[in-house]
Amino acid sequence: MLLRRVGIAIPASSASASLLPRRRALLLLPLPLLPHTGPPISSRPPFSAFAMATPPVAKKVPRQLVQHGDVRVDNYYWLRDDSRSDPDVLTYLRDENHYTATVMSDVKKLEDEIYAEIRARIKEDDIEAPLRKGQYYYYKRTLAGKEYVQHCRRLVPTDAPVTIYDVMPTGPNAPREHIILDENVKAEGHDYYSIGAFKVSSNGKLVAYAEDTKGDEIYTVYVIDAESGKYVGQPLQGITSDIEWAGDDYLVYVTMDIILRPDKVWLHMLGSDQSNDICLYHEKDDMFSLGLQASESKQYLFVESGSKNTSFIFYLDVSKQNKELVVLTPRIYGIDTTASHCGNHFYIKRRSEEFYNSELIACPLDNVAETTVLLPHRESVKIQDFQLFENHIAVYERQNGLPKVTAYRLPATGEPIGQLQGGQEIDFVDPAYDVEPEQSQFDSSVIRFHYSSMRTPPSVFDYDMDSGVSVLKKIDTVLGGFDASNYVTERKWAAASDGTQIPMTILYRNDRVNLDGSDPMLLYGYGSYEVCIDPSFGRSRFSLVDRGFIYVIAHIRGGGEMGRKWYEDGKLLNKRNTFTDFIACAEHLIGNKYCSKEKLCINGRSAGGLLMGAVLNMRPDLFKAAVAGVPFVDALTTMLDPTIPLTTSEWEEWGDPRKEEYYYYMKSYSPVDNVKAQAYPNILVTAGLNDPRVMYSEPAKYVAKLRELKTDDNLLLFKCELGAGHFSKSGRFEKLREDAFTYAFILKALGMAPKASL
Numbered sequence: 001m002l003l004r005r006v007g008i009a010i011p012a013s014s015a016s017a018s019l020l021p022r023r024r025a026l027l028l029l030p031l032p033l034l035p036h037t038g039p040p041i042s043s044r045p046p047f048s049a050f051a052m053a054t055p056p057v058a059k060k061v062p063r064q065l066v067q068h069g070d071v072r073v074d075n076y077y078w079l080r081d082d083s084r085s086d087p088d089v090l091t092y093l094r095d096e097n098h099y100t101a102t103v104m105s106d107v108k109k110l111e112d113e114i115y116a117e118i119r120a121r122i123k124e125d126d127i128e129a130p131l132r133k134g135q136y137y138y139y140k141r142t143l144a145g146k147e148y149v150q151h152c153r154r155l156v157p158t159d160a161p162v163t164i165y166d167v168m169p170t171g172p173n174a175p176r177e178h179i180i181l182d183e184n185v186k187a188e189g190h191d192y193y194s195i196g197a198f199k200v201s202s203n204g205k206l207v208a209y210a211e212d213t214k215g216d217e218i219y220t221v222y223v224i225d226a227e228s229g230k231y232v233g234q235p236l237q238g239i240t241s242d243i244e245w246a247g248d249d250y251l252v253y254v255t256m257d258i259i260l261r262p263d264k265v266w267l268h269m270l271g272s273d274q275s276n277d278i279c280l281y282h283e284k285d286d287m288f289s290l291g292l293q294a295s296e297s298k299q300y301l302f303v304e305s306g307s308k309n310t311s312f313i314f315y316l317d318v319s320k321q322n323k324e325l326v327v328l329t330p331r332i333y334g335i336d337t338t339a340s341h342c343g344n345h346f347y348i349k350r351r352s353e354e355f356y357n358s359e360l361i362a363c364p365l366d367n368v369a370e371t372t373v374l375l376p377h378r379e380s381v382k383i384q385d386f387q388l389f390e391n392h393i394a395v396y397e398r399q400n401g402l403p404k405v406t407a408y409r410l411p412a413t414g415e416p417i418g419q420l421q422g423g424q425e426i427d428f429v430d431p432a433y434d435v436e437p438e439q440s441q442f443d444s445s446v447i448r449f450h451y452s453s454m455r456t457p458p459s460v461f462d463y464d465m466d467s468g469v470s471v472l473k474k475i476d477t478v479l480g481g482f483d484a485s486n487y488v489t490e491r492k493w494a495a496a497s498d499g500t501q502i503p504m505t506i507l508y509r510n511d512r513v514n515l516d517g518s519d520p521m522l523l524y525g526y527g528s529y530e531v532c533i534d535p536s537f538g539r540s541r542f543s544l545v546d547r548g549f550i551y552v553i554a555h556i557r558g559g560g561e562m563g564r565k566w567y568e569d570g571k572l573l574n575k576r577n578t579f580t581d582f583i584a585c586a587e588h589l590i591g592n593k594y595c596s597k598e599k600l601c602i603n604g605r606s607a608g609g610l611l612m613g614a615v616l617n618m619r620p621d622l623f624k625a626a627v628a629g630v631p632f633v634d635a636l637t638t639m640l641d642p643t644i645p646l647t648t649s650e651w652e653e654w655g656d657p658r659k660e661e662y663y664y665y666m667k668s669y670s671p672v673d674n675v676k677a678q679a680y681p682n683i684l685v686t687a688g689l690n691d692p693r694v695m696y697s698e699p700a701k702y703v704a705k706l707r708e709l710k711t712d713d714n715l716l717l718f719k720c721e722l723g724a725g726h727f728s729k730s731g732r733f734e735k736l737r738e739d740a741f742t743y744a745f746i747l748k749a750l751g752m753a754p755k756a757s758l
Helices: 087-120 564-568 576-591 607-618 635-639 648-654 660-667 697-709 732-749
Strands: 063-067 070-074 131-133 136-142 149-155 177-182 194-200 206-212 219-225 236-245 250-256 262-269 278-282 289-294 300-306 311-317 326-329 336-342 345-351 359-364 372-375 381-388 392-399 402-409 434-437 446-452 459-464 470-475 487-495 501-509 521-525 550-554 600-605 625-629 682-688 716-721
Touching: 070 635, 070 660, 087 697, 087 716, 087 732, 177 206, 194 219, 194 236, 206 236, 219 250, 236 262, 236 289, 250 289, 262 289, 278 300, 300 336, 311 336, 326 336, 326 345, 336 381, 345 381, 359 381, 392 434, 402 434, 402 446, 487 576, 501 576, 521 576, 521 607, 550 576, 576 600, 576 607, 600 607, 600 732, 607 625, 625 732, 635 648, 635 660, 682 697, 682 732, 697 716
Parallel strands: 521 550, 521 600, 600 625, 625 682, 682 716
Antiparallel strands: 063 070, 131 136, 136 149, 149 177, 194 206, 206 219, 219 236, 236 250, 250 262, 262 278, 289 300, 300 311, 311 326, 336 345, 345 359, 359 372, 381 392, 392 402, 434 446, 446 459, 459 470, 487 501, 501 550
16 A cells, blocks of 8 residues: 555565665564473583684785775775676685584584474465455465465355455365466576565456566566466566556556666556556656555555655556556655545655654545645654555554554545544554554455564454454464463563663563573664564564573664654664664663573674674673674665665665765764774674675675684674575575574574584
8 A cells, every 4th residue: 555665574565675675674573382392401612523613714805995084994895796706705605604504513403403393383284364356365375395375366256245354265165266376386496486576457367476586686577367377478577576557458667777776667568568668757866766556446556756754756547548647745855755545535644854753634636735634743653554445544553662553434425524533443462562454455344454472473353444343364373382371571661871761572481481680582673764673473483482582672763663753863873872772772681680691692684784783893792692684784885885776775864974974973883894803792694695785795794804803712603695685595494494593503602502412
């Protein structure tokens, strides 16, 4: 519905992947419990005979980087290879991978055990909650032992009863299941495979899907006949995953420029050659990127051109023969808008410096300048999203750091539109949780949403906005004897250095911890792009929690959990608040006996990897081990180079270091620039060779400089996936291997790994 630039784990099929912040974390959330049945745990140093391998030493080729009269010497700049084919670079990366495998070989059995635990919690043969669209139920199916999903549908029986809570019939008399697309078949012969969009035409006859076989997030789009699977026309090459149907004969899609900035939106007529496609709009300002979304009514497409502070919208009327873009909201610096459509009105969420938590307005289709406020701006409530139905609107908000969903009835046709009144708020039971909108039927009174918490498995609910009744459509089965009552979730607050209260969400098993400072802990943080790291459920974490770990998410500034100001207070010249908030959370947890310095491990990915690098430079004494996944650690050098993907569009996030004030501020925290001769904790760093968001060379340079300068003998490991991108491997079980490897490293660093036979 809305054009989303941010959000954790939004499926690419329902959100604009090209507009997700490029240097962001993929939050890997915990899943159910399996009792630990492996070898006895013993306390010992993290080293063994296996760990005595000699680490690679990157050659030093000094390069002077000069800006504002300041000279930085980068000895490892040579590791950056835009073609990713330089033999010296690839040799170095392979040497690092070999060293890491050698050092970790003594805990390979533990890694395999953890992997088996995580996988054993998964019901491998399963289907998601079907959604009725037109004359079909659509859903995805997973098969035992298979890495990827099948996209399926069944006909709605002609004699099916009409109910509010629609149920797909099954059994021998039910309509046959038809597999539209089997990703397992398509993935054969590819080390990496991902479908970023799967869009069914309005008549249900055709499907357009976007395919990435490298992990570089540059897609090829195919159109197939939904019944036969036969290709229709030629594929569209080199585009983003933003595609939408404009009627049954046209596709609208977005392409990128040389620095991978989505800059052009195109109209494609089925059966024609891509070279004949019509460019509907070209965004020439390199601070702005394009995104594409369809209204829930499917009558309009919306093209948003947005930077970090400003966005404006065009619309396209799908029903019109002349398919052209029309301005909906003007381009005004500091005003950010997203839109959808219902009936005779456009609905717009608008943010500005005055209304920083957004207001919700509506305007008639025939007079977009005539606006009516539906929900006014409130200082304590952030409007995050909304979802439209024929007669209702569901508003997703945040208050006191927690999501809330409120349903309102829209005025009947012909009634004047005005401020929304009498909304029905949906109740949630956990002290902290995650709620995300799911695709719903536009002509229904039922809103579908996804709910989970740190101890509540992913659940899909249908909520009737007229009666206020919720029906659980599906809850993920968690195998291995999982019992939510064995776990405790808490919400605590830590005082930052300036007195700001920082929320934290805590998970632990009530029969495995002492809460006397002796328990091991994994503390996760992100804190960028206004992303909300809500405490959703994640299978993998329980392999630590069931071993007595406490798992904590620090909801630090730079994220969006506490509203827009929370984000503003952790970006640009306020970025150091993100790091000091995280340190304050760690100190609070230690001071309140949740853990000790000797047992505290930390984890962050992407921009959260920058967080890891910054706090390790600032307070290396505070942590026992750190995992920095695909970390954005060479921030200053990257943001000085507009030829690198995403740099220009992110000057409003980090600052433009071509300006002296931002240069010296970024230099004060950029991890690579602040590595120094001091003792560091045990560190694992990961990268993806094809990563378009954080170039593999950033973590590679970071590790090389750490090896050169650090004064300790603690572990420093670097693992680069040579056939993947920002989000690691693509298969659902392959991804679990990364979790198992990470947890084996943490247990090894803490001396909690079973002793290996030497």
